[in-house]
Amino acid sequence: xxxxxxxxxxxxxxxxxxxxxxxxxxxxxxxxxxxxxxxxxxxxxxxxxxxxxxxxxxxxxxxxxxxxxxxxxxxxxxxxxxxxxxxxxxxxxxxxxxxxxxxxxxxxxxxxxxxxxxxxxxxxxxxxxxxxxxxxxxxxxxxxxxxxxxxxxxxxxxxxxxxxxx
Ligand code: NI
Numbered sequence: 304x305x306x307x308x309x310x311x312x313x314x315x316x317x318x319x320x321x322x323x324x325x326x327x328x329x330x331x332x333x334x335x336x337x338x339x340x341x342x343x344x345x346x347x348x349x350x351x352x353x354x355x356x357x358x359x360x361x362x363x364x365x366x367x368x369x370x371x372x373x374x375x376x377x378x379x380x381x382x383x384x385x386x387x388x389x390x391x392x393x394x395x396x397x398x399x400x401x402x403x404x405x406x407x408x409x410x411x412x413x414x415x416x417x418x419x420x421x422x423x424x425x426x427x428x429x430x431x432x433x434x435x436x437x438x439x440x441x442x443x444x445x446x447x448x449x450x451x452x453x454x455x456x457x458x459x460x461x462x463x464x465x466x467x468x469x
Contacts, residue, residue: 304336306344307355312399312464314356318445321358323380327419331361335377338363347397349435351442354398362439366431376426378416381440385413390430394438394448401467402460406448408434 310316324331334352342350342363351362360380367374388410395403412433414426428436438448449460 304333304340306341307337309341309345309350309354309397310356312447312449314398316356316358317353317398317442317447319353319358320445321353321360321443323360324417327421332419334361335363339365339369339375342397343369345397348431349439350397351439353442353445360443362442364432364435364439366435377419378414378436378439379419380417381426381436381443382415383412383437383440384415384425387411390434392431392434394434396438396448398442399447399449399464402449402464404449404452404460406451408437412436414440 334357338350338352338355341355342348342365346368348366348368349362349364352359362378362381364376364378365374386409389407390410391405391407393403394406410433411427411429414428414436416424416426418424426436441448449457452460
């Protein structure tokens with residue numbers, strides 16, 4: 304297992320519409336393990352493959368931060384099929400370090416997700432889990448959470464981000 308390098312805002316690989324995962328392989332299993340380890344090391348609740356430079360529709364979510372194996376979720380070719388309500392709360396991203404901004408998300412989502420064996424399941428997420436699913440699935444479509452804001456707010460965020468990194 305290995306912690307992988309997380310690429311950050313501005314890297315073109317974060318803007319790609321990623322490709323579907325095909326047949327499950329030992330390499331993919333290794334990638335999943337590395338993603339969990341990387342999220343844990345960086346204190347994130349989840350991470351998507353594009354954030355380590357691999358443009359595949361694959362992401363992991365673990366709201367328990369390694370405390371509860373039963374809560375580890377692997378998203379494979381996921382698709383949001385239903386959203387309900389809305390929630391407003393702070394959001395951050397390992398690829399945009401130092402930035403936390405309040406963003407509206409659905410309160411509840413249903414996600415069509417592929418299992419490793421190729422069969423499909425439906426996952427339900429509420430509150431923080433719904434937010435995490437939306438956030439990670441956005442990564443697979445090449446979208447960062449800071450891109451939801453208008454140009455003025457985005458410029459402010461960008462300035463703060465660059466200042467932080469100096
Ligand atoms: Ni993120």
